[in-house]
Amino acid sequence: MLRYLSVRIFSSAIVIFGVVSIIFVLARLVGDPVLLMVEPGTTQQDMAEMRTALGLDRPILEQYASFVVGAFHGDFGDSVRQSTPAFDLVMDRLPATLLLTASALGFAVVGALILGILSALYRGSIIDRLANALALFGQSIPNFWLAMMLILFLSSTMRLLPSAGYGTVQHLIMPTLALGLFSLARLTRLVRSELLETLSQDYVRTARAKGVGPVAIVVRHALGNVAIPMITLIAVDFGALMGGAVVTETVFAWPGVGRLMIQAIGQRDFPVIQAGAFVIATLVVVTSLITDLAYALVNPKIRYA
Structure with a gap:
C-alpha cells in the first residue's frame, strides 16, 4: 500500500x-x-x-x-495587472469555485441516485421515459447555452432569481443547474444501467421470492454494485466541472478561479494564468488519488500493488 x-x-x-x-x-x-x-x-x-x-x-x-x-517554493510571481502575488489572488477566488463545484456535484449525485433508482425500479414507465429524456437533454445541451436560457427565463422573464452575482443561495441556483446538469445526466444513465443489470441477477430474484421489498433490495443488494463505477465517474466529473466552471463563472459573473483566469488570459497576465492552472491541476490530481484509495473502502477485496 x-x-x-x-x-x-x-x-x-x-x-x-x-x-x-x-x-x-x-x-x-x-x-x-x-x-x-x-x-x-x-x-x-x-x-x-x-x-x-x-x-x-x-x-x-x-x-x-x-x-x-x-x-x-509556491511563488508564481506578482500579477502583471494588480501587482499582487498571483497565488494569493487565486486562493482568494478558490472558495467560490469550490462552492459552485460542490453544489453542482451534489445536485448531480443526489438527482442521479433518485432518478436512476426510480427509472430502474419502474422500467418502461413514464418515470423511466422522463429520466431518459432528461439524460439525453443534459448530455446534448452546452452549459453556456443552458446558462443563458436560464437567465432569460428565470431572471429576465420570471424575475425569480438574480441574473448574476455571488453571496446568497439565490445566486447559486442557476449556476448549479447550468454546471451540474451534464453530470446529472451521465450519472443517471450509469445508475440506471448498473441497477438494471444487478436486479436481473439470480440472488435478487431469490430475495424477491422471499418477500423482500424493492427498496430493501436496492439498498442492501444493488447499490453496492453501483458504488465503484459511480465513484469513478464522480472523480472524472469533478475535473470536468472544474473546467466547465470557467464558462459558467463568466456567464453568471461568479467570482471564482475560472472567471479570474479568463480575465487573466484577456490581459495576458502570465503569473495568474500559471497559478490558476497549478491550483486546478492539483485539485483534480488529488481528487483522482483519493478516488483510487476510496475503492478499497468500498470493496475490501481490492488490493493495491
Missing part, C-alpha cells in the same frame, strides 16, 4: 508539473502583455523598460527556469 501510494504521489507530481509547464508555454503564445498596458504614444524605450521590470526581456529558457524554482 505504501509503495503504491508513493508511486501515485510521484506520478501525480509529474502530471502537475507537466500541466503547468504546458500552460507556461501556451500563455506566452497569447502575446506581449506590455502592449495591453501602455498608453497610446508610449515610446519603444518605455516599453522595453516595462518588459525588463516584468522579466519578459530574458530568454524564454531563463524565464522558465525562474518559474520552476519559484513554483517549487
Whole structure:
C-alpha cells in the first residue's frame, strides 16, 4: 500500500508539473502583455523598460527556469495587472469555485441516485421515459447555452432569481443547474444501467421470492454494485466541472478561479494564468488519488500493488 501510494504521489507530481509547464508555454503564445498596458504614444524605450521590470526581456529558457524554482517554493510571481502575488489572488477566488463545484456535484449525485433508482425500479414507465429524456437533454445541451436560457427565463422573464452575482443561495441556483446538469445526466444513465443489470441477477430474484421489498433490495443488494463505477465517474466529473466552471463563472459573473483566469488570459497576465492552472491541476490530481484509495473502502477485496 505504501509503495503504491508513493508511486501515485510521484506520478501525480509529474502530471502537475507537466500541466503547468504546458500552460507556461501556451500563455506566452497569447502575446506581449506590455502592449495591453501602455498608453497610446508610449515610446519603444518605455516599453522595453516595462518588459525588463516584468522579466519578459530574458530568454524564454531563463524565464522558465525562474518559474520552476519559484513554483517549487509556491511563488508564481506578482500579477502583471494588480501587482499582487498571483497565488494569493487565486486562493482568494478558490472558495467560490469550490462552492459552485460542490453544489453542482451534489445536485448531480443526489438527482442521479433518485432518478436512476426510480427509472430502474419502474422500467418502461413514464418515470423511466422522463429520466431518459432528461439524460439525453443534459448530455446534448452546452452549459453556456443552458446558462443563458436560464437567465432569460428565470431572471429576465420570471424575475425569480438574480441574473448574476455571488453571496446568497439565490445566486447559486442557476449556476448549479447550468454546471451540474451534464453530470446529472451521465450519472443517471450509469445508475440506471448498473441497477438494471444487478436486479436481473439470480440472488435478487431469490430475495424477491422471499418477500423482500424493492427498496430493501436496492439498498442492501444493488447499490453496492453501483458504488465503484459511480465513484469513478464522480472523480472524472469533478475535473470536468472544474473546467466547465470557467464558462459558467463568466456567464453568471461568479467570482471564482475560472472567471479570474479568463480575465487573466484577456490581459495576458502570465503569473495568474500559471497559478490558476497549478491550483486546478492539483485539485483534480488529488481528487483522482483519493478516488483510487476510496475503492478499497468500498470493496475490501481490492488490493493495491
